[in-house]
Amino acid sequence: MKILRWSILAGYLTIALLPLIWLAFTSLKSQPEAISTTPGMLPSLTERLEDSGGFRFTVTKEAYGRLQETHTGASHSFISYLSNSILIGLMSTVAAVALGTACAYGFSRFRVAGAHDWLFFILSTRFLPPLAVVVPILMMYRQFDLQNTHLGLILLYTSFNLSLAVWLMKGFIDEIPKAYEEAALVDGYSHLHVFWTIIVPRARTGMAVTAVFCLISAWNEYAFALTLNNTRAVTVPVYFAGLQGNIQGVPWPQIAAGVILFAIPIVVFTILVRKHLLRGVTFGTIKQ
Amino acid sequence: MSFLVLDALEKTYPDGTKAVKDVSLEIEEGEFIVLLGPSGCGKTTTLRMLAGLEMPTGGTILLGNQDQTRLTPSERDVGFVFQFYALYPHMSVSKNIAFPLENMGLVSQEVDRLVSEVSRHVGITEHLHHHPGQLSGGDQQRVALARAMVRRPKMFLMDEPLGTLDADRRLAMREFIREQQIESGITTVYVTHDQEEAMALADRIVVMRGGRIDQFDTPTKVYEHPADPLTAQFVGSPGMNLFTGELVVDGTDRYLRSGDITIDADTKALSDIADGPVTLGLRSEYLIPDAEGTLQAETVLVERLGSHCNVYFDSPVGRLVMRTESDISHRPGDTLKLGYDTQHLRIWAGDYARPPLEVSET
DSSP: OHHHHHHHHHHHHHHHHHHHHHHHHHHTSOHHHHHOSSOOOEEEOSSOOGGGTTSEEEOOOHHHHGGGSOOTTOSSOHHHHHHHHHHHHHHHHHHHHHHHHHHHHHHHHSOOTTHHHHHHHHHHTTTSOGGGGHHHHHHHHHHTTOTTOHHHHHHHHHHHHHHHHHHHHHHHHHTSOHHHHHHHHHTTOOHHHHIIIIIHHHTHHHHHHHHHHHHHHHHHOOHHHHHSOSSTTOOHHHHHHHHTTOTTOOOHHHHHHHHHHHHHHHHHHHHHTHHHHHHHHTBTTBOO | OOSEEEEEEEEEOTTSOEEEEEEEEEEOTTOEEEEEOSTTSSHHHHHHHHHTSSOOSEEEEEETTEEOTTOOGGGTOEEEEOTTOOOOTTSOHHHHHHGGGTTTTOOHHHHHHHHHHHHHHHTOGGGTTSOGGGSOHHHHHHHHHHHHHTTOOSEEEEESTTTTSOHHHHHHHHHHHHHHHHHHTOEEEEEESOHHHHHHHOSEEEEEETTEEEEEEOHHHHHHSOSSHHHHHHSTTTTOEEEEEEEEEETTEEEEEETTEEEOOOHHHHTTSOSEEEEEEEOGGGEEEOTTOSEEEEEEEEEEOSSOEEEEEEETTEEEEEEESSOOOOOTTOEEEEEEOGGGOEEEESOOOOOOOOOOOO
């Protein structure tokens, strides 16, 4: 039984990890090796391997080094795009989670006139495919000088993610017993203070889950990042796309290296909040 | 003027439910008042209005001559003990207790002193660094009490604080709560649906039903002279024996009948009741075997409870239960005659449908 279980797990893991492993290997190859018709399958740390028959490839860190260069098809180095992505992703996530939590608290605890309609309206902002509003938003951003600014994308991603944040957070806050707040109110605290000292600590799990969703969606967004920018505040997905049209051939090792670096922040962030995520996805199924 | 005055207090929820209708009470300083009633009777809503957690839709609340009707909970200076403790799960026990003090502008040594004093008082000093989740239900409730007490509020409000505890824990905590209250002398309003708890704790009991006050009196008065048959049935264990009858006026003669038999009654008690259907009540301990008695009864079941026995009978007026201190030799099927002192017979005008006594016949 145990062997069967392990072999199923191992098989699944291989299938799931294979693309990532291939990506990592590609990032360690030289350009000719990466596009060779008989690709090397396993890395070798030694300089030359005559007898391997091309089965192994020579490891080089060249691709990572070249990420600092400005390639044809891009206006800055990868590092500058990555820092744009980090800045925009983090700021929009913080804003969406903060606003979403506050808004959800209001809907959860106070009598809001037409609360159901408001919540439906908030959700309805997700009904339209985002691409349908690219042109209007572009016009608007031109009007307000938000094109080519970090603030522009931060605002845009925040408003995209806000509906998700409000709905997710409302679910989490609804689950927090009201008695905690009532106890704090009787103990002499204002609603605002109660929100900070009782609700926020209790809603951490929900905030972590919401933050992961918001960050991933901002991190990977491509269409608006492409259309609203051409030089400054361009994010990594646009950078990768730009390299495809490279006249000297697509620099696969650099792209692979970039993808690896691009994935690391999300992986690190998810691992950091993993404890909360596990509780978050089972929320409501287990009574606390 | 009384310490706490509720005047024509009302609460109607937005959906039209009238939870509390016209509740007026005058409570003296230092009293232990229990709001007693079945669920949905408005007792918890009344308590929450006293705390400011619900806004009354009518009436006024005066505490120490100050109109508190529209004040927020934080402006009221009351301590609240919740049914499920409502301890802040992310704070240690000592942080929980210190929480009400933290926005009072006290220096931290003073906060520490008050916390350690009150925690010594309720006996939880060894748990100060634990989190509430690590404590037993009884200890959590002690922490909740300590948190309510630490500020020395004008009034304690308690919403079924013993409802979630085990039976043996509950007795100990009941004793403890009363002891603390007597010692502190702080006026307390306590909500429960457990009549025994109400009898044991209260200086005066407020019996509520359907959002109204049914009776407001001392436990003894509520027990001996319940305002209506429902309260008579609800208070006491077992509840009062109830049966229906009729007040017959025959010239100057007034007497009670139930079915074919004449019921002995105090003639004075009958003088201010109109003729027609009546409901009669008799506490189980006032029923005695009596060869001269008018009630022919057949033994159905004997419950031997150590300190006393409950004997259930079938009689012409219906099921009756007798409580007796001495062990008796009755067996199911035995017949005998029952009597009672007429001064203990309670008479209410009107025919209340009698709720069936639940006895499992073995």
